[in-house]
Amino acid sequence: xxxxxxxxxxxxxxxxxxxxxxxxxxxxxxxxxxxxxxxxxxxxxxxxxxxxxxxxxxxxxxxxxxxxxxxxxxxxxxxxxxxxxxxxxxxxxxxxxxxxxxxxxxxxxxxxxxxxxxxxxxxxxxxxxxxxxxxxxxxxxxxxxxxxxxxxxxxxxxxxxxxxxxxxxxxxxxxxxxxxxxxxxxxxxxxxxxxxxxxxxxxxxxxxxxxxxxxxxxxxxxxxxxxxxxxxxxxxxxxxxxxxxxxxxxxxxxxxxxxxxxxxxxxxxxxxxxxxxxxxxxxxxxxxxxxxxxxxxxxxxxxxxxxxxxxxxxxxxxxxxxxxxxxxxxxxxxxxxxxxxxxxxxxxxxxxxxxxxxxxxxxxxxxxxxxxxxxxxxxxxxxxxxxxxxxxxxxxxxxx
Numbered sequence: 001x002x003x004x005x006x007x008x009x010x011x012x013x014x015x016x017x018x019x020x021x022x023x024x025x026x027x028x029x030x031x032x033x034x035x036x037x038x039x040x041x042x043x044x045x046x047x048x049x050x051x052x053x054x055x056x057x058x059x060x061x062x063x064x065x066x067x068x069x070x071x072x073x074x075x076x077x078x079x080x081x082x083x084x085x086x087x088x089x090x091x092x093x094x095x096x097x098x099x100x101x102x103x104x105x106x107x108x109x110x111x112x113x114x115x116x117x118x119x120x121x122x123x124x125x126x127x128x129x130x131x132x133x134x135x136x137x138x139x140x141x142x143x144x145x146x147x148x149x150x151x152x153x154x155x156x157x158x159x160x161x162x163x164x165x166x167x168x169x170x171x172x173x174x175x176x177x178x179x180x181x182x183x184x185x186x187x188x189x190x191x192x193x194x195x196x197x198x199x200x201x202x203x204x205x206x207x208x209x210x211x212x213x214x215x216x217x218x219x220x221x222x223x224x225x226x227x228x229x230x231x232x233x234x235x236x237x238x239x240x241x242x243x244x245x246x247x248x249x250x251x252x253x254x255x256x257x258x259x260x261x262x263x264x265x266x267x268x269x270x271x272x273x274x275x276x277x278x279x280x281x282x283x284x285x286x287x288x289x290x291x292x293x294x295x296x297x298x299x300x301x302x303x304x305x306x307x308x309x310x311x312x313x314x315x316x317x318x319x320x321x322x323x324x325x326x327x328x329x330x331x332x333x334x335x336x337x338x339x340x341x342x343x344x345x346x347x348x349x350x351x352x353x354x355x356x357x358x359x360x361x362x363x364x365x366x367x368x369x370x371x372x373x374x375x376x377x378x379x380x381x382x383x384x385x386x387x388x389x390x391x392x393x394x395x396x397x398x399x400x
Contacts, residue, residue, distance in 0.1 A: 022089030027066020043301025148205025149177025
């Protein structure tokens with residue numbers, strides 16, 4: 001009997017690597033927190049299912065509940081109580097700013113999945129969401145080329161809206177457009193009916209919405225109610241950098257037509273994306289609707305696992321070193337990290353929402369675009385000399 005047991009193949013014990021998941025699963029943007037959590041967990045499960053790897057990722061889950069101060073407390077717990085050195089998380093820039101000193105001070109690595117306003121670069125952050133030249137610049141150029149570029153900006157009162165509006169103002173001013181008004185409310189504020197009244201009074205060419213979470217859902221619901229009463233208001237396009245499939249059902253009587261700049265939509269027609277959607281729906285059985293945030297969190301988990309496997313180590317320096325030579329064929333398309341600034345090469349797209357809860361892709365870049373978090377290469381003088389993008393045969397070349 002003993003000899004028979006000795007002849008059986010040994011089951012190799014895998015090393016356990018703790019990975020922090022720091023997303024708000026409750027609170028004002030808990031719906032999106034769940035979408036990002038789902039994406040990260042799907043990647044972790046796929047990494048752990050690979051029998052060729054000698055390690056497994058062990059998720060350590062925290063829920064700050066959308067409370068900014070909780071991010072630093074829970075990040076500290078991940079690092080100092082649970083021994084975590086890799087954290088996937090943070091949806092808002094306010095939350096990222098809270099944890100950044102802890103991440104840098106401990107020599108840890110934050111895998112940041114959310115698209116953001118830019119103007120930051122840290123050796124201790126891998127930015128796998130879109131940089132401003134990959135989502136802000138495309139929507140600004142699209143507005144100059146295709147819309148009446150008198151833009152009304154409304155948003156949540158923190159760095160995301162501040163910087164987005166500043167960049168939009170610079171591009172619009174150079175291209176012959178302008179911002180006609182800028183209105184901000186506290187993060188999580190749902191009393192936004194006055195914004196609808198003000199938009200009607202200002203009669204802009206389009207509205208750029210940088211509201212977050214429940215604030216955004218409340219505004220869209222109020223706006224769709226106003227459109228139902230006054231159909232002519234439907235002629236004012238709604239622009240967004242964050243509206244996604246998971247949120248469309250929360251926006252009231254949505255009839256489609258909102259324009260969104262994003263590097264991922266469910267409607268991307270590729271085998272990789274079809275397989276990703278199939279695995280997601282099979283795993284979560286109808287829960288949620290994978291969005292750009294879901295997909296980016298999935299990319300974070302996959303690229304972290306791939307880097308640990310390639311490096312044969314889990315320390316930040318080794319993981320970061322091998323990450324720079326990886327090219328991951330993600331559901332959105334090829335993704336790689338630029339060692340110059342730790343941001344990712346991504347493919348910008350413009351989509352129009354449909355009443356069915358999806359997006360029709362109107363435009364996409366021909367290839368992944370080098371990230372430019374500080375917009376150092378944006379040629380505003382050239383845009384001004386052209387007299388706006390309508391005079392240019394290919395205005396989106398400003399992205400390259």
